[in-house]
Amino acid sequence: MRDFEYEAPTALSTAIELLAQQNGSAKPLAGGTDLIDHVRTGRLEPDLLVDVKKIDELNVLDLGSDGLRLGAAVPCYKIYGTPEISQQYAALTDSCRIIGGIQIQSRASVGGNLCNSGPAADSIPSLIVLGGVCVIAGPNGTREVAAEDFCTAPGKNVLEAGELLVEIKFPARAANSGSHYRRFIPRNEMDIAVVSVGASVVLDESKENFVSARIALGAVAATPLFAQAAGDALAGQPVNEESIAKAAAAAKEIATPITDMRGTAEYRTHLIGVLIERVINAAVSQARGEAICYKPGH
Amino acid sequence: MAKKRVVTTTINGDTHEFLCKPQQTLLEALRDVLGLTGTKEGCSNGNCGACTVQMDGRPVDSCLVLAVEAEGADLKTIEGVACGNHLDEVQGAFLEGAALQCGICTPGFIMQTESLLEENATPSEEEIRFYLSGNLCRCTGYDKIVKAVQCAAEQRQAAAT
Structure with missing residues (x-):
């Protein structure tokens, strides 16, 4: 080396x-x-x-009444090893459980996954839908960038020379909210997403209607995408197939997938619809306190 | 040229001090500096798990750890699994179950299985396959490996009750 x-x-x-x-x-x-x-x-x-693993600020993992603070160097296993985070920020722990195998999760950090800025990075759609804000320190002080604005191209992001991602902070979760992330891969584990979808939903008191939703897509553009219109299409709508289909259609509109060894552009576009339906339904189930039929990797 | 550093670690319960350059991986230091050649090199990019060791209680691919990062760490390698000439349950189950052919992947599988059984003493077949998904075997196929893990788990459970 x-x-x-x-x-x-x-x-x-x-x-x-x-x-x-x-x-x-x-x-x-x-x-x-x-x-x-x-x-x-x-x-x-x-x-x-x-x-950077010996720096306290990058090792913060603090869940409080005003939200979650996730230090940029915290490894995946510590995140999904905290049950309260799995309950409140499920999409994030869904991501952490499928980044590489167990050995990789012992070391790999969400901050590193974000800074590598891969279009198929498994943590980034979850950071986007959970409202993650990236705290960046540099020679000229500290600044904050929304997770959806962090990546700029494959392997590229907003970090300037000398800048360091310190932590990602998330707002507290609303009542009746749920979130989920999953990807499609041809095998069960240890693979790169053909397409991935993260979603976070907030339901009303009856748990029959969406108050708001955020949806993000992976591996269908040069960067992970915040599908804002797709989430907005669900706001105020009843939880049913028709409203979810509208959100899926809106998400397909903004995707610009490529054709490569993992799948054709047409196949990827189709998968967006399949995954959005499954991911929204899982997020709704979580918001309702129902059991989710999902095994990591399947 | 970067200078060599002194790294002090605990390996299999004993304190070791060794010299290494920043560019050397933990795998290289274990094998080439410390002579602990039980840990194997497979892909050298974190896919195959042949180089799995435990670092501060967690399984890691030692090809993706710099040796200098092991300063102050508590390491366990395949050499620390058997007690003298007495194989532990996992090693015994792999041997009895013929869960290996060429054997290059075996130390990694055994270290990963040790971590699995420390975390989950009674894993299901699916949990075993998921936990071992970062370990690749190119000769045996995985059924005998999974059966050996189940057998080792049962033996440990029986011994514990």
């Missing part, structure tokens, strides 16, 4: 200084499950890896 230096600062300010000094040739290292592979294959050529 390429020769590089390694630092593991404990202060956020030191990490930002190290990243800024290197003029783009320093990379932050969290779980390393993508980064180490990319350095080995020569896709990335860093001169310095800054291990």
Whole structure:
């Protein structure tokens, strides 16, 4: 593997200084499950890896009355290992359970999954539908970017040289809300999404009508997509096949899938409709407190 | 050229101090520096699980960990599973059940199974297959491996009651 230096600062300010000094040739290292592979294959050529796992701010995992704070370096297993997070932010833990296998989940972080900015990244649709806000620190201070605005192209995002994702924060969940994420893959586990869908719904008191909904799509465009019109189409509508079909149609409108080894553009467009129906129904079941018939990977 | 670093870890209960460069993976340090060659190299990109070890109680692909990251860590490798000449239940079940052919994947499967049974003493077949999905075997097929895991779980349960 390429020769590089390694630092593991404990202060956020030191990490930002190290990243800024290197003029783009320093990379932050969290779980390393993508980064180490990319350095080995020569896709990335860093001169310095800054291990960010010893920085307190990036290890926050705090669920309180005003929402959830998720440090950028927190590994997947810690997230789904917290039952309250699985209950309140189900889409997020649905994602964390299917990113790689168990060994990968021991190390891989949601922050890293977001910063790699893959079009099929399994955490990003969930971050979008749960209203995630990315807290970014850099030489010029701290700024916040909505999860849906973070990725700009395959492997690209809004981070400037020297900037570091510190945490993702989520608003508290509304009453009668539920969320879910799933992907379609030809096998049961350890694969890249052909298409994926995340959804978060809020129902009214009767639990028969949508108050609001957010839907996001993976692997059908250059970045994970926030299908705002699809979610808005459900607001005020009864929970039934017809309203969900309208949301699916709206989601298909904004998708620009490619044809590749995993599927044709037409196939992917069709899958959006199939997955939206299943994911919305699962999110509704969760909001109603019903059991969801879903096994990770199926 | 990056300088070598001193890394201090606990491996299978013993404290080890070793030198490595930042670019060396934990897998390389275990095999090439420490001579612990029970941990195998398969794909070197996190797909096959042949290099699985436990790091602070969690199974990890040691090809995707830098050796310098192991500073202060508590590691367990395949060399720490047997007690002297006495195989543990998982090793015994793989042997008795012929759950291997060439054996390259076996240390990884055994380490992953140890983690599974620590988390879930009575896993279903589906839970076993899901937990072991990050371990690939190219010769045996998986049925004998799954049966060996079930057998080891039953033996541990029987011993515990």
